[in-house]
């Protein structure tokens with residue numbers, strides 16, 4: 222058998238994964254070898270003669286499993302960003318084995334006994350603050366992964382988590398298949414009525430991906446949204462909207478509803494094993510919010526005001542339809558279309574007037590420039606490194622010299638601060654949405670290889686035709702900065718233990734760094750400098766910037782409703798106890814969704830942003846289950862935090878930026894998030910700035 226590049230020392234620049242050599246069939250043997258190595262390491266720690274100490278137990282545990290972690294990260298990243306039939310087959314095979322391995326570790330009695338001993342004696346161990354935090358977090362995570370369960374409960378816990386892991390794979394593969402399959406070809410001139418050039422460019426590359434000439438609409442939101450906004454063909458808008466909302470249930474043999482129902486049932490059972498009434502109780506116990514009622518309080522503060530706001534918006538849309546002499550019943554596939562008319566009439570703002578100012582390259586320059594001004598870091602592209610797709614771009618991140626302490630980590634070693642990977646375009650082999658993930662966590666406690674991080678952002682922007690610059694919508698620019706904010710959290714991390722690094726924070730804290738960076742994209746001084754017209758080279762005028770600012774709260778009723786409705790449905794779904802779920806014939810996902818929308822009074826012209834059959838946040842993994850609310854929770858922190866910059870009169874205020882870097886971005890999970898926030902702001906967060914920002918006062 223040929224050598225497996227995954228198991229050799231990665232001699233690539235920056236210790237990047239050997240993207241150009243790796244084949245799908247390398248993964249299974251490499252993951253198995255990584256699991257073997259990890260098992261031997263854990264057995265050695267657990268079986269040591271010496272009394273447990275922080276060093277021989279916690280730090281040693283932290284250094285274990287590095288091969289497995291590196292290979293598994295690469296595998297999960299490629300499965301999300303550049304998958305194939307072969308990789309999907311490997312995924313179905315190895316995901317249960319990986320889940321079983323995680324259980325083997327967290328349910329290892331010998332190791333947990335040592336961890337437990339140290340945890341009980343933690344006051345006597347003379348630990349530094351980060352060491353103590355690591356010990357406490359590990360202990361919490363082991364307990365929440367079933368380490369204290371006995372007998373049948375212990376066995377059942379392992380079975381449930383392993384089955385869940387397979388169900389998550391099944392769910393995401395089914396949704397991706399629905400997305401990849403769909404194309405609406407716009408055959409005639411009339412089919413394309415109203416579509417501006419940038420939509421046509423994007424539609425032509427979709428057709429090309431499908432091996433045909435002409436124009437086609439796929440189910441990428443970055444094409445669906447503009448199509449719904451501009452297409453004058455109401456019948457086609459309806460078609461695309463229906464296909465988009467039917468993802469997950471288009472094919473009877475890969476219907477995701479039974480998968481989702483099974484996931485909900487297993488989670489409720491798992492919560493009961495752990496001594497909680499519902500999965501929401503269990504999940505929230507380890508978040509800032511702590512209880513479902515704290516989340517409900519926040520969501521209820523915005524729900525009714527958002528609905529009234531949306532009703533006003535809908536009346537405006539109906540009036541616009543009447544003025545145009547059209548049917549004034551606003552169906553969900555009409556909302557974007559008439560909203561664009563209202564935006565033009567009320568704010569003089571036309572999305573296609575804006576787009577030429579937002580070329581992807583310029584907006585990437587803008588985000589890099591903001592990072593330089595705030596944190597003193599620079600991004601330099603390195604063109605000649607192996608990558609997994611030609612569209613992927615790789616950047617070396619460095620500290621800009623003195624004046625910014627973000628260089629502390631780098632200056633000592635001469636190493637870069639990190640590596641940033643940007644993967645911006647939609648393609649059929651990539652899952653939908655936008656996300657940041659890491660190939661390597663920052664850590665000073667690594668067994669081998671560089672300790673600086675490799676962070677990657679994935680977007681699904683519609684790529685322009687060859688030779689044309691890709692133009693972003695306003696919403697895309699926000700997304701770009703959002704994911705970049707996550708990347709900065711990973712890249713500026715400065716902790717000893719990678720377990721606590723960067724975005725490894727509590728789930729309802731993780732969207733603070735991402736969401737706050739969206740604000741900088743909208744600053745006049747950033748727009749004047751970077752939003753340059755792609756054809757004329759003219760910077761955006763003050764007058765246009767002013768129109769953008771005035772329109773900031775435009776359509777916020779719609780947005781708040783479609784988001785908050787999802788968060789409320791998520792909370793209700795995971796707020797069902799196992800006993801409740803067992804009544805009747807089990808959970809009918811479609812009926813539950815319809816019933817909840819009725820109960821909440823979700824306006825039919827808006828609906829849910831993510832319907833349950835394709836709600837990846839909830840069913841493609843564990844992280845956001847009973848956790849879709851986290852965006853709004855973090856928005857409270859974000860709006861309150863950005864208010865500090867606004868109050869200072871300088872949104873690039875160096876002292877504030879440094880406090881934000883030191884307490885939030887670099888600290889990762891080494892500090893309790895509520896403390897970290899107070900250290901930055903000098904007080905606890907207030908909810909009013911978020912309410913004001915959304916125009917819901």
Ligand SMILES: [Zn+2]
Pocket residue numbers: 703707732735
């Ligand atoms: Zn995010």
